[in-house]
Amino acid sequence: MAIISSKKTSKSAQQGELLSKTASPSVDSATCPAAATESLLQPKAAGDERSSKHDEKLRPQQLGDYVGQKELKEVLQIAIQAAQSRKEALDHLLLYGPPGLGKTTIALILSAEMGVNCKVTSAPALERPRDIVGLLMNLQPGDVLFIDEIHRLNRMTEELLYPAMEDFRLDIVTGKNQTAKTRSIPLPPFTLVGATTRVGALSSPLRDRFGFIQRLRFYEPDELSQIVLRTAEILHTAIVPDAATEVARRSRGTPRIANRLLKRVRDYAEVKGVGAVTQAIATEALELFNVDPCGLDWTDRRLLTVMIEHFNGGPVGLETMAAATGEDAQTIEEVYEPYLLQIGYLNRTPRGRIATPAAWKHLGYQPPEHQISLLH
Ligand code: ADP
Numbered sequence: 001m002a003i004i005s006s007k008k009t010s011k012s013a014q015q016g017e018l019l020s021k022t023a024s025p026s027v028d029s030a031t032c033p034a035a036a037t038e039s040l041l042q043p044k045a046a047g048d049e050r051s052s053k054h055d056e057k058l059r060p061q062q063l064g065d066y067v068g069q070k071e072l073k074e075v076l077q078i079a080i081q082a083a084q085s086r087k088e089a090l091d092h093l094l095l096y097g098p099p100g101l102g103k104t105t106i107a108l109i110l111s112a113e114m115g116v117n118c119k120v121t122s123a124p125a126l127e128r129p130r131d132i133v134g135l136l137m138n139l140q141p142g143d144v145l146f147i148d149e150i151h152r153l154n155r156m157t158e159e160l161l162y163p164a165m166e167d168f169r170l171d172i173v174t175g176k177n178q179t180a181k182t183r184s185i186p187l188p189p190f191t192l193v194g195a196t197t198r199v200g201a202l203s204s205p206l207r208d209r210f211g212f213i214q215r216l217r218f219y220e221p222d223e224l225s226q227i228v229l230r231t232a233e234i235l236h237t238a239i240v241p242d243a244a245t246e247v248a249r250r251s252r253g254t255p256r257i258a259n260r261l262l263k264r265v266r267d268y269a270e271v272k273g274v275g276a277v278t279q280a281i282a283t284e285a286l287e288l289f290n291v292d293p294c295g296l297d298w299t300d301r302r303l304l305t306v307m308i309e310h311f312n313g314g315p316v317g318l319e320t321m322a323a324a325t326g327e328d329a330q331t332i333e334e335v336y337e338p339y340l341l342q343i344g345y346l347n348r349t350p351r352g353r354i355a356t357p358a359a360w361k362h363l364g365y366q367p368p369e370h371q372i373s374l375l376h
Helices: 033-041 047-051 068-085 103-114 129-137 153-166 204-208 221-234 240-248 255-272 279-288 298-311 318-325 330-343 356-363 370-373
Strands: 094-095 118-124 142-148 168-173 181-186 191-196 211-216 346-349 352-355
Touching: 033 255, 068 103, 068 211, 094 103, 103 118, 103 142, 103 191, 129 153, 129 168, 129 352, 153 191, 153 204, 181 346, 221 240, 221 255, 240 279, 255 279, 298 330, 298 352, 298 356, 318 330, 318 346, 318 352, 330 346
Parallel strands: 094 191, 094 211, 118 142, 142 191
Antiparallel strands: 168 181, 346 352
């Protein structure tokens, strides 16, 4: 994994130190259309996408450029101003929400706004105690330490973090049994930004040590349109607003997907030799890539189709769905369901998941009467 390192001392400094990111396998889109669509609409980033310099250019670098998430921005604006006026580090911040919504971007913006370094890592990379110790000991006063997938920290690392977060102190135990001694090493004040898709999976002692716990929401189509227009400008791609709306509509509420779809539309427009991307060109390109008008991908459609065809629309339990589709239950719950719930195609009831009448209609099925009454 590439290591990008740079000292952040000004607002324009933008790139953190990318210590580790999860990679996912690439898919041959020419030979596998379903998988190609799946990868285009996957909110999880491919490893190269997250770390590529090109994509880093697309990240907003100041809070003012960060589109949407109004509430979160207001909270952060106040926190930044207060910390700056007191000349203190920002309080620790926990961000949660589905992948691709801008959690890493927020950590990088915070460090840029505060004029400090940002070290970026993820919990699976912090396997041994010395991994976290090394990171903490190298922090400068005020630095931001970003830990992605923080719900996956192991117990020892988590326990080292408690005094570090609370008292800016590392407690290191040396020796064994009766000769064991605890040595306390002072740390500079720093800000831990944790990101997770599963806030409920965090232990409460860890959760309680965050001063702010903020949720990121799916973006509205007009916000995604703004993101598409902004990215198009950075990529020097001419695009009309209606085409940006078309891309936004199919991006499942997720900026990472919006940017990815825009790039495919740009390729298509370039190869076709058209000038500015129009709505017709965007639609043609996205249809070629099998991108659903509602942003559903192959797995979303399969989940709903299995519910409808095998379970008459539900209620069906998560584990049963996982077994019937061959998908991992956790992935269904964390990656697929949030968007299906958001657009009203899925409901969670005490008896299990239900495909709503809107989902039946979208997939070309006639919803049965009992399905409609189950939801009331
Ligand atoms: P996460 O950490 O939640 O998986 P990232 O912060 O890596 O998501 O964001 C994915 C991409 O989406 C970034 O490269 C950035 O370009 C874009 N992005 C995310 N949020 C926004 C936003 N609010 N405004 C503009 N672009 C955004």
